[in-house]
Amino acid sequence: MFAAAIARARESAAVTVFAPPSELEAIRAAHGPQARVSHRPGSVLGPWCEAADAVDAVLLADVLVGLPDADAVHALRRAAESLAQGGRLLVLCDLIEPDEAYDHDLEHQLIEFALSGGGGRTLDGHLALFADAGLAVAERLALPWGYTVFELTPSSS
Known part of the structure; x- marks a missing residue:
């Protein structure tokens, strides 16, 4: 789609x-x-492409939710490595808002964590993954139904 x-x-x-x-x-x-x-x-955990095949953009759509933190950081690094100079890494996710979440939302996250070691993350949880992967948020866009798109770039540090 x-x-x-x-x-x-x-x-x-x-x-x-x-x-x-x-x-x-x-x-x-x-x-x-x-x-x-x-x-x-x-797999998002395996090699993405050779340097000669670098791409202009990578969209990870709801990929991180099924990955434990260490795997999510690895996937983010791999995706960023596949980008051509000036390329963009876009992450689409559904942020967990603990104060606004319904019981069923939290139950779903508990099941996801039990099955995969991953699950939904808060804004701070996503920002920590990005930082651990050496990425900075260039832009954050809120979409309907609670989805967020992060545009990430390599950190300058």
């Missing part, structure tokens, strides 16, 4: 969806072939 929207919005964009093979099968079944959208099997 994101890949097709990006390809439609930017005629010069070639979009690669990078996901485990099982997810790629589901994506292909749900969305069919799309112009300028390709699929590549892999």
Whole structure:
């Protein structure tokens, strides 16, 4: 869905969806072939691309929620390493607001933590991951339904 929207919005964009093979099968079944959208099997924890294949942008859409902190930091570093000079790392996530969360929201996060060691994170939790990965927030954009997009760049420190 994101890949097709990006390809439609930017005629010069070639979009690669990078996901485990099982997810790629589901994506292909749900969305069919799309112009300028390709699929590549892999894991956010594995190698992304060679330096010669550096990309202009990486979008991690709801990826960090299923990863423990150490794995999330590793995935963020790998994604940032795959960027061409001046490229952008975008992270789409659903921030947990403890004071505003419903019991079911918190139950869902507890189950996610038990299953994967990850789960939803607060703003401070995300900022800590970004800092640990050597990334700084260039921009933060709030979207409807509680979603947030962070544009990240390598820290200057």
